[in-house]
Amino acid sequence: MSGMSRIVKTMASVTFPLALIYGLYIIAHGHLTPGGGFQGGAVVASACIMILVAYGSVWTMGKIKEKRLSAFESLGALGFICLAFFGLIFGANYFFNNFLVHPEGLDIIFNGTAKGLSNINTAGVIPLMNFAVGLKVIVGLFAIVLVMAYATTKLKGEK
Amino acid sequence: MSIRNIVAVTFFAVVALFLIFGALMTHPFGEFDEDNTPEMDQYIIDNTQSETGADNVVTAVVFDYRGFDTLGEATVLFTAVAGVILIFRRVKK
Numbered sequence: 001m002s003g004m005s006r007i008v009k010t011m012a013s014v015t016f017p018l019a020l021i022y023g024l025y026i027i028a029h030g031h032l033t034p035g036g037g038f039q040g041g042a043v044v045a046s047a048c049i050m051i052l053v054a055y056g057s058v059w060t061m062g063k064i065k066e067k068r069l070s071a072f073e074s075l076g077a078l079g080f081i082c083l084a085f086f087g088l089i090f091g092a093n094y095f096f097n098n099f100l101v102h103p104e105g106l107d108i109i110f111n112g113t114a115k116g117l118s119n120i121n122t123a124g125v126i127p128l129m130n131f132a133v134g135l136k137v138i139v140g141l142f143a144i145v146l147v148m149a150y151a152t153t154k155l156k157g158e159k
Numbered sequence: 160m161s162i163r164n165i166v167a168v169t170f171f172a173v174v175a176l177f178l179i180f181g182a183l184m185t186h187p188f189g190e191f192d193e194d195n196t197p198e199m200d201q202y203i204i205d206n207t208q209s210e211t212g213a214d215n216v217v218t219a220v221v222f223d224y225r226g227f228d229t230l231g232e233a234t235v236l237f238t239a240v241a242g243v244i245l246i247f248r249r250v251k252k
Contacts, residue, residue, distance in 0.1 A: 030215065030218050031211075031212075031213035031214065031215050031218050031219070031222075032213070032214045032215055033214075033215065034215065034217070035215075035218075036215070036217070036218045036221065036222075038232075066244055070240070070241075070244060073237065073240060074237075077233055077234075077237055080229075080230070080233055081230070084226060084230065122212035122213070123211055123212040123213035123219070124211060124212060124223075125222075125223075126211060126213050126218060126219065126222045126223060129222045129226075129229075130218070130222065133222075133229070133233060136233060136236065136237070137236065140236050140237070140239075140240040143240055143243075143244060144239070144240055144243045144244075147243060147244050147247045147248070148243065148247050150247075150249070151247035151248070151249060
C-alpha cells in the first residue's frame, strides 16, 4: 500500500506550493525579517514530508533517491564552507569575513550597507550563506524522514 | 519511606529551591540594567546595520559575528543525516 486516500493526496498537492513559497520566502529574507536558513529550511522540509506522508515512501523513493538528497546536502555544506574560506582569501584575511560588504565601496549587488534600510541585495555573504544552509536543512531533514519511512515499509514480496 | 524516595525528594527540593531563587534573582523583564549588561550586546545592537547591512540582528550574529558557531551547527546536522542514512539503509540480500 502506497499513500493515503485520494482526498489527502489532492489536499497535500494543493497546499504543498503554498508551504514551499512560504519557506523559500523565509530563507530569502533571512537577513531582513525573523527567520533564516535553518527556520525556512525546516518549513520547506515539512512541506516535502507532507508529500511523503500523503503519497507514501515507495512512491517518493521512486521520484528521488536518498543518494541524490545526500549529494545536495553536501553541496550546501560545501557552499557554506567555501563562502567562509572566500573571506580568508579575498577579504581581511580571517575566517568568516563578510568580504562583500564595504561601507564606502561601489554600490554593486549584495553591497548596499549604511545607505538607509537594508534591502534584499544588501548584507554581503549573509543571504548567500542563508541559501546554502537552507538547501542543507531542506534536503537533510527530508532525507532523514524519507530514509526512516522507507526502511520501515514492507515492500512487495517481503514477509 | 524507602531510601530511594528520600533521595528523590531531597534532590527535588534542592533543584526547586535553586530554580525559585534563580528566578527571583533575575532583573525585571524589559528593564535596562546598565551595570550588568555586557558591552558586546550594545555594540552589536548599535553597529549591525552599518557593518553588515542586515536588519535582522540575530541572523547577522549567527552568520557573520559568530559564523564559526554556525559551522559547528551545520556539521552536527550533517553528521546526524549521515548517521541516520547509514543506520536505516536497506540491505539487499
